[in-house]
Amino acid sequence: MITTLITRLTFALLLTLSGSASAGVLDHLKQTPATRYDIGLLQLEIAFSRLTNEIKDASKGKLRSFDGFSIDEENSKIYITQHIKRPAKDIIPEECQNYKSTIGGKINISKITEAVWPGLESAQYDKLNDEILFRTRLISKENQSFTFDC
Numbered sequence: 740m741i742t743t744l745i746t747r748l749t750f751a752l753l754l755t756l757s758g759s760a761s762a763g764v765l766d767h768l769k770q771t772p773a774t775r776y777d778i779g780l781l782q783l784e785i786a787f788s789r790l791t792n793e794i795k796d797a798s799k800g801k802l803r804s805f806d807g808f809s810i811d812e813e814n815s816k817i818y819i820t821q822h823i824k825r826p827a828k829d830i831i832p833e834e835c836q837n838y839k840s841t842i843g844g845k846i847n848i849s850k851i852t853e854a855v856w857p858g859l860e861s862a863q864y865d866k867l868n869d870e871i872l873f874r875t876r877l878i879s880k881e882n883q884s885f886t887f888d889c
Contacts, residue, residue: 779855780817783810786851787819806878817871819846820888827879835889839875846873 791807798805806822823838852867853859859867879885 775856780810780812782855783817783819783851815870819848819871819873821873821875822878823875824878824880827881827885830877830879830885830887832887832889835875835877835887838877839873839889843873843875848873 787808787810794802794805795807804823804825806824809820809822811818811820821838821842825834848868848871849864852864852871856867874888877887877889
């Protein structure tokens, strides 16, 4: 499913390329391979973008506080971050943990890593699962620069 989505996205991007693009530049780009890491990160971003849309569509506006997911690279780790908008008075550790356990408890990092990076050894998956983390970011509705992560 993700492979099909990536193929469609790639085709759509290719169709939107400007007709004035130089063949020399395109040839150069074709010679620059994407790493397995790059492709996996793209798959994560697409999958969680789709999940964001599906959650918003399924909730029909009932989850107004849910603002979506992002994939963030920090300190040699990948964070799957769910964004929740709350009034500033509700941005406290307990509220953050409640949201994190609600959705975060349903996300199986092991299955995600095996789907995105197939063919690794068991020890590699163990290390990878320690480097991909789920977190929740509470964002103040009144001041979006006021956030709390857990």
